[in-house]
Amino acid sequence: MFENVLVGVSFSSDNRGVNALGIGALIRLKQNNQSNDVTVINFSKEEKIVEHDIWMHGSYKKVKVYHFSSKTLLKALSALWFNRFPNKLALIIKQAKTIYTVNEGDSFSDIYGLKRLLFWCFIAMLPIIGKKRLVFLPQTIGPFNTFIGKMMSKYILKSAQVIYVRDEQGKKYLEEGSISHTLSCDMAVFMPPKKVLIEVPEKCVGININGLLYYESYGIIQGRYSHYKKIIVDLIHEALKNNYKVLLVPHTYNVNSPGNEDDLKATREIYDSLRHPDVLIIDSDYDAQELKYFISKCEVFYGSRMHSCIAALSSTVPTVGLAYSYKFTGTFGLFNQSQWVFDIENITEAEIPAFIIKITRIFDDLQNIKKELIDMKSEMEKKYLEGK
Structure with missing residues (x-):
């Protein structure tokens, strides 16, 4: 049994x-x-x-x-x-x-x-x-x-x-x-995505905002991500400037009782500060499979929670990891995408413009990245955990 x-x-x-x-x-x-x-x-x-x-x-x-x-x-x-x-x-x-x-x-x-x-x-x-x-x-x-x-x-x-x-x-x-x-x-x-009866617009950039980094609420990270909010805001403005819509996707959150590192709480603050018609927000209580569906419909995805990036990569969405841990490099490496992991610890305000240029270069090679992710996903699905 x-x-x-x-x-x-x-x-x-x-x-x-x-x-x-x-x-x-x-x-x-x-x-x-x-x-x-x-x-x-x-x-x-x-x-x-x-x-x-x-x-x-x-x-x-x-x-x-x-x-x-x-x-x-x-x-x-x-x-x-x-x-x-x-x-x-x-x-x-x-x-x-x-x-x-x-x-x-x-x-x-x-x-x-x-x-x-x-x-x-x-x-x-x-x-x-x-x-x-x-x-x-x-x-x-x-x-x-x-x-x-x-x-x-x-x-x-x-x-x-x-x-x-x-x-x-x-x-x-x-x-x-x-x-x-x-x-x-x-x-x-x-994990398969589960369809949600809400349309994600075409030419949409998905962005996951990590409440842990936004509020620097965990002891060992305090003071290391002071400009995280500006990075996210500047990234949103860059996408809008290039005629993309932006979908803000929380990944660790509680709609009714947010904690001190809640993604949705941080995401709402960014959303409310911008109030732009082309900036959309996921602000209802969706499960992991439903969130993966939203992410899978994006053209490009930027994630600060590692599993939001996994949802994107395994959906063959070209993805940039805004990393706070070495875990990102290993995971992206298995998809042959380690070049799209960027450590955001201790970035100064003066470094942000050049950083935004660097992480938006992914748009220059979307077709090849997409093809590579499709091939990697196919290879992973053929393997079994044991006896492979």
């Missing part, structure tokens, strides 16, 4: 990139295993079973997600270790053949704090203690800057049967540790 178990994903996060990762992984696993038997496990404060309607193969499919608490996780580890008093989570692991983990895409690292890494290490220990097959689906792995992080991650990675990594830096880390691995694309590539 629980032959294949998928953990470390979400279908209801404010971060549509995390949702896209989960949907793509689920679809790919079902295709690879030629079976509907994929059990999804999530961890939250409230223990419950939730059914989600996921758009797959042209229709909605119901996907059941088991939510367990951290307390239940610890009890399951104990039950598997001592082989007694199994709870529901331990029973699922005992019946499983393979545990697939995504770790939310980039949480198998201590850059977000040791507490968060240990949480995901405990989850990875479930199949190890239960003597089950552990597979790391494509994700960012590392860096590990603490002694405990290095020791725990090395033990778990060496215990895994299969490891896929989605970027060159993670690949380098695994090579240095002599850990077997395969470089592969992010699973969000395989």
Whole structure:
């Protein structure tokens, strides 16, 4: 009943990139295993079973997600270790053949704090203690800057049967540790778009505004993106000057209760400041697949959230990554598009005009870029995660 178990994903996060990762992984696993038997496990404060309607193969499919608490996780580890008093989570692991983990895409690292890494290490220990097959689906792995992080991650990675990594830096880390691995694309590539009955105008430039960079709300990035807002505004003006319409697309947001790094909140501020008839905004509660549909209809896309860029690249839309992390380079590289990744950290106001010229040069080669993306997508779709 629980032959294949998928953990470390979400279908209801404010971060549509995390949702896209989960949907793509689920679809790919079902295709690879030629079976509907994929059990999804999530961890939250409230223990419950939730059914989600996921758009797959042209229709909605119901996907059941088991939510367990951290307390239940610890009890399951104990039950598997001592082989007694199994709870529901331990029973699922005992019946499983393979545990697939995504770790939310980039949480198998201590850059977000040791507490968060240990949480995901405990989850990875479930199949190890239960003597089950552990597979790391494509994700960012590392860096590990603490002694405990290095020791725990090395033990778990060496215990895994299969490891896929989605970027060159993670690949380098695994090579240095002599850990077997395969470089592969992010699973969000395989998430299909879902049509929305709203027309995107022709000759439209899509732009994703990252609330994290706009508000510089996260400690380690404060002061590094002081001119991000001006870059976005100048980019919009450049598109309008060249007779393009602009579609502003948030990718991590909550319509009803925005957080302090909410894309839509930042996007509305830009939109309200411009009030231009050719600047359009996505400001309703669309899911990851619907947002991918909007993005797929753009002629060119500029993204500051990596998964908004993945939505564009996997839809064969010529894309520029306005990057704040090395993750962008690895992902764009898999599409042979690494030349269109631009680091925007610490750009000065004086450098912005030249920067705008540089990132708008993509319009000079749209036809060739489009062809290359079509070829790369076709190649990715022919490969399977295992046995390729």
